[in-house]
Amino acid sequence: FNTLYNAEVSSTDPKAQYEELLALRELYLGKDVADSLFEISNANARYMFESFRIKADSSLTDEEKRDRQLENVNHHIEQTTGVPN
Numbered sequence: 633f634n635t636l637y638n639a640e641v642s643s644t645d646p647k648a649q650y651e652e653l654l655a656l657r658e659l660y661l662g663k664d665v666a667d668s669l670f671e672i673s674n675a676n677a678r679y680m681f682e683s684f685r686i687k688a689d690s691s692l693t694d695e696e697k698r699d700r701q702l703e704n705v706n707h708h709i710e711q712t713t714g715v716p717n
Contacts, residue, residue: 647681672712679708 654674657666667674686692686700 650677650681675708675711678711679704 654666657670661669682704683701686697686704689697692700
C-alpha cells in the first residue's frame with residue numbers, strides 16, 4: 633500500500649495500522665463485501681481498542697472504568713452474537 637501510493641512509513645500505532653488495513657480491504661473488495669466478510673473481526677478489534685482506551689483513561693475512577701468496560705462488553709456481545717435477546 634505504502635509503495636503503491638508513495639506514503640510515508642506506516643505508523644507504529646496499532647489503531648492506525650488497523651485503520652490502514654480497513655482502507656486496504658475497502659479498496660480491493662469494496663465497502664459492502666469487506667464489511668460483510670470481516671464483520672466479526674472488525675467488532676473484535678473495536679472492542680479491543682475501546683478496552684485499551686478505557687483502561688488507559690486516567691480521568692476515570694476504577695468504578696467508572698468497570699462500568700464503561702461492562703458497557704463495552706455488552707455492546708460487543710450485541711455485535712457478535714447475532715441472536716436477539
